[in-house]
Amino acid sequence: MSATTASAASPAAEPAPLTGGALALLTVGLALGTFMEVLDTSIANVAVPTISGSLGVATSEGTWVISSYSVASAIAVPLTGWLARRVGEVRLFTLSVLAFTIASAL
Numbered sequence: 001m002s003a004t005t006a007s008a009a010s011p012a013a014e015p016a017p018l019t020g021g022a023l024a025l026l027t028v029g030l031a032l033g034t035f036m037e038v039l040d041t042s043i044a045n046v047a048v049p050t051i052s053g054s055l056g057v058a059t060s061e062g063t064w065v066i067s068s069y070s071v072a073s074a075i076a077v078p079l080t081g082w083l084a085r086r087v088g089e090v091r092l093f094t095l096s097v098l099a100f101t102i103a104s105a106l
Contacts, residue, residue, distance in 0.1 A: 033097055040100075044069050 052062030
């Protein structure tokens with residue numbers, strides 16, 4: 001009778017915690033990304049009268065822009081988790097900020 005031993009897969013080595021300048025840079029980068037998302041939402045709120053005027057509708061009817069933005073954000077949140085698992089959190093954040101910057105420049 002032969003006994004087989006299941007060798008447990010050794011867990012991947014955890015990366016060392018960030019310290020000093022790397023931690024400060026990461027904190028500033030995340031804070032700026034979050035700030036830009038909140039600013040983008042605020043800009044949409046402020047722009048409702050202009051958007052409504054351009055479309056020839058009442059300001060009260062122009063609030064659909066804010067509703068549409070909120071729905072799009074709600075749809076994107078679960079997709080973000082899925083994409084983060086597929087491509088990695090850092091790569092996804094970097095690509096998202098890059099896409100946001102390019103779209104803002106247009």
